[in-house]
Amino acid sequence: MVGIIIASHGEFAKGIKQSGSMIFGEQEDVQAVTLMPDMGPDDLKAKLEEAVATFKDQDQVLFLVDLWGGTPFNQVNGLFEAHKDKWAVVAGLNLPMLIEAYASRLSMESAQEIAAHIIETAKEGVKVRPESLQPKEAKAAAPADTSANAGRPGSFDYVLARIDSRLLHGQVATAWSKSVTPTRIIVVSDAVAKDDLRTQLIQQAAPVGVKAHVVPVDQMIKLAKDDKHFGGQRALLLFETPQDALRAIEGGVPLKELNVGSMAHSVGKVQPNKVLAFDQNDIDTFKKLEDKGVKFDVRKVPTDSKDNMDAILNKAQDEINKNK
Incomplete structure (x- = not known):
């Protein structure tokens, strides 16, 4: 199973991990790593390495971080360089992204495959009401039913x-x-x-x-x-x-x-x-x-x-x- 590390400034990572568990159930091989005000970059790096070490499969690791270019991302990126053929990093963490990552682990065995898959769900999770405020390019008709049997005779x-x-x-x-x-x-x-x-x-x-x-x-x-x-x-x-x-x-x-x-x-x-x-x-x-x-x-x-x-x-x- 692909291991997931959620990394953030402050307690955000722990909070969103708890929210994900409430919705999708408790998950194995998921760690929340937080950068606190009294910590330096090396302290965070050590915590990230400790988190990876807890996973059963350390070859497949997906990092979900809060902010591109922030300290959590930079420290993750430093670790990623030695494993970039298998590991993956996604920034801009939100709850739809995390839940989709959990669901994807049920059928996908590669961190990079999951990373590519969850981007669209993360974007779709950002919506606004009233709908008139939604950017025009983001408005789209509901997807058509593409079920292979849609419209054919049969029953529910x-x-x-x-x-x-x-x-x-x-x-x-x-x-x-x-x-x-x-x-x-x-x-x-x-x-x-x-x-x-x-x-x-x-x-x-x-x-x-x-x-x-x-x-x-x-x-x-x-x-x-x-x-x-x-x-x-x-x-x-x-x-x-x-x-x-x-x-x-x-x-x-x-x-x-x-x-x-x-x-x-x-x-x-x-x-x-x-x-x-x-x-x-x-x-x-x-x-x-x-x-x-x-x-x-x-x-x-x-x-x-x-x-x-x-x-x-x-x-x-x-x-x-x-x-x-």
Whole structure:
């Protein structure tokens, strides 16, 4: 695996590394190296060398630095000279760049290949609202659907169905989208479909090249029964609640597995782990889904280990019983 070193003035490198972990999960062979006010160039160089030494494969190292020409870049560049046939350095670090680098390590084995690949994503991550302020040369139509099967007869390919009270957010738009490569993200929710603002924000949050839609549960059921004009479309479904997912499945949406990512805490709910909260209705709903043969994939991002849903539900039930 390509090792990644994030280097910056001050604590920026540590902060963006933490942000990347929140979105894409904890990563192996990633080190944050910071230049602090009491440090000199030689001190920073020593820290960079120590960071490289921690990697399993020291032949393939990618440096992501904050500023071209700054001290972190200059010290990285000095080390790079002896390895320029394999190592790579990219300046202008932003969060889209870092996440794309993480995703690229899943399929690319060369630091230089990853470096060339992440530049465009870093640029696309810089946007402005109102859109009228965007430089004219940067405005472009949404990429056309280039799926090999687009427009051909067929039906939806359901690449992921997820329960997540936050719906379309960073972990979905980046980590999961990179993992399952949908062409459509469909939020299935009666409540959100009635909310024009939330619908607009979801559509704006879609990754580049992916179309986002918001539909009521009944509409999703109709689409699932008559989806022949969606041939070649890879659908990622997002449900706000397990109850919506159960309605959809009972209505005929052919889902065999649900990824359970996040269920927000509210009054009357117990929280058996950090990201999932349940009331009795939630527990009963998951039991009904289980009775229908639905499997549960409990994890926030693809790189997380899967949790045991039965154990989580049993713990939630115990806590509810204690509170009675």
